[in-house]
Amino acid sequence: METVTDVVEPTVLLAGRPDAVDSTAAALRESRPATDVMTATSRDRAETLVGEDEIDCVVCDEELSDTDGISVLYAIREEHRSLPVVLYAGDGSEELASEAISAGVTDYVPLSLTDEQPAVLANRIRNAVEKYRAETALKARGRRLAAINQLHRVLQDITTSVIETPTRDEMEQRVCDRLVESDTYAAAWFGDFDRGTNAVTLSASAGESCERLNELARQDGDDGHEPATQAVRSKEIQLVSELDDGGDERWREAALECGYRSLASIPITHRRSLYGVLTIYSKRSGAFRGHEDDILETLGNVLGHAFEAFQRKQTLMSDVLTELELRLPELETPLVDAAAGEDYTIRVDRTLPAGDDEYVQYLTADGLDTDAVERLADAVDSIERISPVGAGEEFHQFEVTQTAPPLTGTIATFGGRVRSATVRNGECHAVVELPSDVDVRSLLEALRERFPEAELVAQRTVEQDSVTTGEFRSRVFEELTEKQRTALEAAYFSGFFEWPRDNSGEEIAETLGVAPATFSQHIRNAERKIADVLLKHEREDRSEE
Incomplete structure (x- = not known):
């Protein structure tokens, strides 16, 4: 079966004594020509390379110029608990092997370099890297599934809570809280778009606060490229799955300083209306890809429907x-x-x-x-x-x-x-x-x-015109004839307006002792008069303009 290491050869950091590291590196390159080998002869240099470069495996001699291999192993394990570290020694030592295992070594190779042994070391490196990459991929898959499940829960919560959530502000805060309630996402915030300044202003947030990012969004204006501002301008989702891969924009630097590794900005729209933007941050590199991206688009659509309903409700309820x-x-x-x-x-x-x-x-x-x-x-x-x-x-x-x-x-x-x-x-x-x-x-x-x-x-x-329920009922009944009111009340209490109907028009007509056509005529006339009470004045207003 093809593995990751069949496709991409590993980058190896070789740390050891100056008199031995070059010859060991040359031997590894000869054994595995495609392997990228970097070298370090001191603990500080080794730590720097591990921190700055994408190292797949550290191969450490038992001695360096300023320390021993066990000290380097401990230092690496403080920041990189799963990175493969292979310790090799000129002479096998049970005491050294035991200490290395206690320090978290991946593999211990008791050998002195001979013509045959570079291939042995190369295979040990290959095995360690394959295991590391497989475990990393499995963890990443688990995090993606957790993120997808979290988004599904948020979607379900929004769908069921629109009716019971009284305001848009409360809905925004609820969404932010739900997004960060697990460690899948580090922070989330909603922003309103100011067309006058072309900037986004914070309206709700949750998670690890990073005020500098919020300030950059507010200042972005016409010349900036902050993802939230781009999202509201284009009305398209803006995804940054790898914040490390990019330029030196201020928003990118600020996000990295806050510890974030990826972000998504989702415009909240419905039809052609824009209601704001939702920005989500994650400490996972490579987040917001595949199915996660699709759910984010659905989330934006659902929120757009909900926000339109809130706005329509506000208009209807406002005096x-x-x-x-x-x-x-x-x-x-x-x-x-x-x-x-x-x-x-x-x-x-x-x-x-x-x-x-x-x-x-x-x-x-x-x-x-x-x-x-x-x-x-x-x-x-x-x-x-x-x-x-x-x-x-x-x-x-x-x-x-x-x-x-x-x-x-x-x-x-x-x-x-x-x-x-x-x-x-x-x-x-x-x-x-x-x-x-x-x-x-x-x-x-x-x-x-x-x-x-x-x-x-x-x-x-x-x-707005304010009409009480009693006043509206009186207006309707004033318009209905006695027969129309009788037919309407019989239809209502017989379940005629339910779906499916509890009783048909023919059954109700028989109960009332009239022909089905007569009952249908009374119902249609009653419905028309109710619609007239509701809407006729608006048509009259328009005809006068």
Whole structure:
């Protein structure tokens, strides 16, 4: 079976007396020409080479220029408990062998160099290195499996705790705590991206604190290459599996000084919205590879879903919102470009998320008939489907499924929604609602990256309508006829709205003594009236704008 040493010959450090080390090195090179042999004649030099270079095995004579081989063995074992150390002596000595075993020697070779014995020493080295590499690979595999299991536990915890965790801040802290609760990862922190300064600011952390790294992320700005900043700019995971292999960037030096050997920065996104970045540090070289990388991507997606839910909940639960009125004088979108030269008005009545990077929009078009709108849609690559849903004497309504519209996507990034938007001959007027703590300046900067002429017409603080449960129930029952209310209550208490249904419409109709078609008509009318109470005022508001 092929082993690691069949592929890569070992790097050997030969430590011994000046008069013997050169001849021993020459003999080893002749026996195994591919072996990289380094030499040291003092304890300090041996310790330095072991610390600075990737040594696979130390071969130590019983005597050096300033000490003995046993002292070198003890010194190496203080920092490198498993590195192979082979001690050889000119004459076999049971006392020396016993002391070497007590000090943690890998192999003891009682020999004096003759023409035949370099091959014996080379084989002893080869055996020690093969065992060392196999054990190291097994430990690394165990650490990777532990890391994967830890990530799976964090994922499971996030999935089950989204409902019971009241705020995003608490969720961020919970994720950091779970990541570092074992020794798989040394530290973890969340950061918010400041579009004004292009820097990342710490929002939650756990594990071994290293303030210098956090400060570098905050100062990174436009010219830096710190992984967390790169992650939020590119919206792609940044992995550094070997911090030792790289340049002299300040963040890399700081991470190494903190004792870290690898890191991963995961942008937290959902659809096209960016919610921040999660950075994880490990003291393992070669971390964040293979399946571990795949789970980190999943972790970022799950957190993106969770953070969007928190932001949506914040908007819904808040009594106060920030309302912006925007003017985009030269709206450049495929649909507007395709309609150039037409005298028309397109009103966006509602935009709903339908999947990753996909939205459903309900549009009302004046001045464009159904055929004209469908021809325009055929010219727009981002529109996947368009269907007419209604018409009046002077307008047509459509349901359009398309990839994220630029205005909607930008506003969603800040946890807001487009309450209304009207496009008239290429100029767009939009009203958007945002959580009260959103930085409006940062939003406008992000918006102007896509629409350079975007103009803030007005900014208002508005209160959401507050309706009690009793008031809403009264409104609904005022709209329902007695027969509709009877059908609705019978359907609800009979499990008609459960899945699967406890009772079918035919069974409930029989109980009520009416025809199935009559029951179905009452239910449909009741559902429509409930939807009207919920949503009709929004359509009326848009028609007045």
